[in-house]
Amino acid sequence: MSEKNGQRRLLQGNEAIVEGALAAGCRFFAGYPITPASEIAEMMSLRLPALNGTFIQMEDEIAGMGAIIGASLAGVKSLTATSGPGFSLMQENLGFACAAEVPCVVVNVMRVGPSTGLSTSPAQGDVMQARWGTHGDHPVIVLAVSTVVDCFATTVQAFNLAEKYRVPVIVLSDEIVAHTRETVVLPDPADIMVIDRIHPGVPPEWYIPYEDNSRGVPAMAAMGSGYRHHVTGLIHDVRGFPTERPEEVDAFIRRLFRKITNGFAEIQITRSVMMEDAEIAVIAYGAVSRSALRAVRLARSRGIRAGLLQLITLFPFPRKAVEGVLRQCRRVLVPEMNMGQMIREVKRVNLATEIVRHNRVDGQFITPAEIYDHLLSM
Amino acid sequence: MSEKTNSVRHDYLRHDKKFPHVWCPGCGNGIVLGSLIRAIDKLGLGKDELVLASGIGCSGRMPVYVDFNTLHTTHGRALTFATGIKLAKPALTVITVMGDGDATAIGGNHFIHAARRNIDLTAIIINNQIYGMTGGQYSPTTPYGSFASTAAWGNIEHAFPIAELAVTAGASFVARGTVYHAAMLDGLLARGIAKKGFSVIEVMSNCHTQYGRRNQMNDPVTMMRHFKEKAVSVDRAAKMSAEEMNDRFTIGVLADVDKPNYMEEYQKIRERAQQH
């Protein structure tokens, strides 16, 4: 590539995700073509070989997800990218990554569903699937991107969180963000904070692969590093062996949740704009937060005290930040390109504030005018 | 078994936690595990350099018993995880063990594509012609006319010949053995593991509990006798007619070809990209 970081570049959202992943140290990609995510695979196939990384196009998304888990177990940071139909196929193996605590990043570039839906039109219909798509109680981190710069920074963040908490991180993009080209200046690699998983500091014979500690995140040994151990999707004891003992099962599930709860302050990322004196607020995420931002600015220019809370982290749901907005504002609007998914989470905070939905499911981007008009009518 | 054989086995088994195993008395899985250990010992591979990955089912429990880097994946997906491991760390020797339902029903797509890509993995497929762990439902290798818990009136589907399927799909090394021919199996596994490229070793094995019981072969010995009678060496089979081979199957090496494997090809891609 002729372009260097630090230079002004015109990049698509999907390209910026690739740049973010590579900057975070990702050196393995496995996936299956699907609109509107394919550019990520295409760019990875171009870039990885020169970095001694590996790209492989698998036979389906199930295989893509399996392969990135395998690569991560072998110690290499791994990415896959897909859209709704492929994301549905990935769910079982995504659950494996949760249970076996394998760091990896999955990008879902959302398009209209259900089923094949509208393959080239944007939507935000996979939010709850990202949280609860795989079966069973499980912890997971879900981040949402809204601009090309976000695509870079949030993907770096996604890898960092995946490595730090040994959890799959899902990055939700959408067709708008994916294909929007913007001028960006990417930071120099030296200026990017990169977090790697912690390798065991004890000799192999002392290593207990799933031993609890204060963080709830066990050290992770790569396959072939001399720390032979067993990895399974069955509920396992601290040594990684299957167990059905109630006290071991309970401790295992609770630790999976505790490790994320411990990190709430760091994991729950939000962005507040003009919230200081806001009386009404918009809570938005993904591309829609750009429309919301413009609507809020317009409202301000007309003397309305409006503010925006943009959710970068969707799950674990940033309850604290949302609660602050609900306490401060008399009315809150939640615009989404779905029938109302995050609004339920906002309502679960359960304060007296009036929470209003604004939904669009026709494959079209919610416009600033729509949000502005809705704000005026509130 | 001789003392020597036992001590070899003990060198590789996990002794700290995981016994007794989950398999029925007389199950063929133990024979395959013993054979695998002897093959690995013969090849002189170190435990740290070995990965054993499995899917779901009775065969899926095998990795937990051996002292390698072990991985028990999701149903049918062992080869996908193994592909990731091998590509990320090519120095590792990666072996998968799967059942017939695991490898050729739910994982059938992964199986043919791993063969087509010629990924340097070894796939051991224990073919007991039934879903054992879940209670004897018919699998893609249950013979036509056999009985299973979901084929109460007889199986009307036709069986996949797994080894032949692997040959067609492009595997570098393909062999079939049985748990009766254990000594031969040691050799087939050793050759498969040593082979660069995708190796498939199909092992005909007995599930007297779920398959035999429903098909007039109630005990391991009857099933062993069945394998002994029906197995025909590749050389002998070549001289037999289709009628003679009707309910028989070949054992031995079906394919052994030298061609570049995926990682060798990919390394060339890397060099090309790095010179660019």
Next chain:
Amino acid sequence: MMKEERYEMRFGGSGGQGIILAAVIFAEAAGIHEGFHVCQTQSYGPEARGGRSKAEIVISHEEIDYPKVIGMDLFLAMNQPALDAYFVDFKPAGILVADATFVDQVPTSRALVLPFTTIAREKLGNELVANIVALGAVGVVCGKVGLASLEKAVAHRVPAKFTELNIRALHAGAEAARQQDLSALPPFIDSDEEKEV
């Protein structure tokens, strides 16, 4: 009114006319070589050829919130169906640039109608560069990017063996536009523009 200099453009045509490529080249010229903030988006059907194709560019000296067109300052229409379909967000003070080769009904008098495809075919011997001919004209009409910036962007985005042809196309389009008297276009009668979201 919000105080900002947001300039919005839409390019419309059919799949295969190079609509998106033209938009990407413009975005690069404005964003990389002229220092604007740029958002370039597109919408398209699942087919690779045929069907309607639309690309949009928003440029501003400030950071851009909403990335799509709200009201078009400039609309490039490469054929009649695209003109009809995408004219809806045209600002009263906007300018329409249309390919006379494939457009016969022009819904505004603030229009510059030039035969881009005919120019490409007859002067350059290759219809495929009609998009770049049009881009040359767009560059002159909008006044936001210099020809030199467009040249650099063209060179970066088209295969090397076609660079020379495309640069000639760019110049041919710019030249055709320069021969028109833009100041002769009927002015928009300004009123208190109430809402611009």
